[in-house]
Amino acid sequence: KAGVTQTPRYLIKTRGQQVTLSCSPISGHRSVSWYQQTPGQGLQFLFEYFSETQRNKGNFPGRFSGRQFSNSRSEMNVSTLELGDSALYLCASAQGQVTGELFFGEGSRLTVL
């Protein structure tokens, strides 16, 4: 069973630009969550999608958005990038239960210059 795939793995952007990250969940998983990981704040929840609907959202500004497609693949977008957005962005898939196991991808490391 293929794992969670995130692309790109690494990217460098400059302040003010926008970025789109992609996540392909494990086959059969309909829930996709996104997390931001930084040395200072640790892992913080961004949002969760299930069957193309956002079911849960963390405390991040509106510059962070996401969507899910009918095949469960998900994208997240960050607009007007700031230096503080430099982080590892992790995607996790799950079958959709309330507190089930999350299967994480390897992450997309974003550096904002």
Add this chain to the structure above:
Amino acid sequence: TQLLEQSPQFLSIQEGENLTVYCNSSSVFSSLQWYRQEPGEGPVLLVTVVTGGEVKKLKRLTFQFGDARKDSSLHITAAQPGDTGLYLCAGPGGAGGTSYGKLTFGQGTILTVHP
């Protein structure tokens, strides 16, 4: 807001030593999970504890959930270099203790086991 505090933040030990990592909260959690993350990879689930007082063993790793479901511990016996990594505790982070894909993570414990 439910918070999880882990201690210690850093642990550097020699192969063969034992260690314990703690995860504490002032809130009650319906369950707690422990993940391990290695450099360049995403976290991988080690165990989920659900019942207060529960003890689960995974080879040399022993996990315990506090009776009041506010704390948990991870004990590693005879640590090996392969145990090196970031250990994270996590609990359902939604209102009322439920969540959809949302986990509240502790800050993590960076473990280094020297050969």
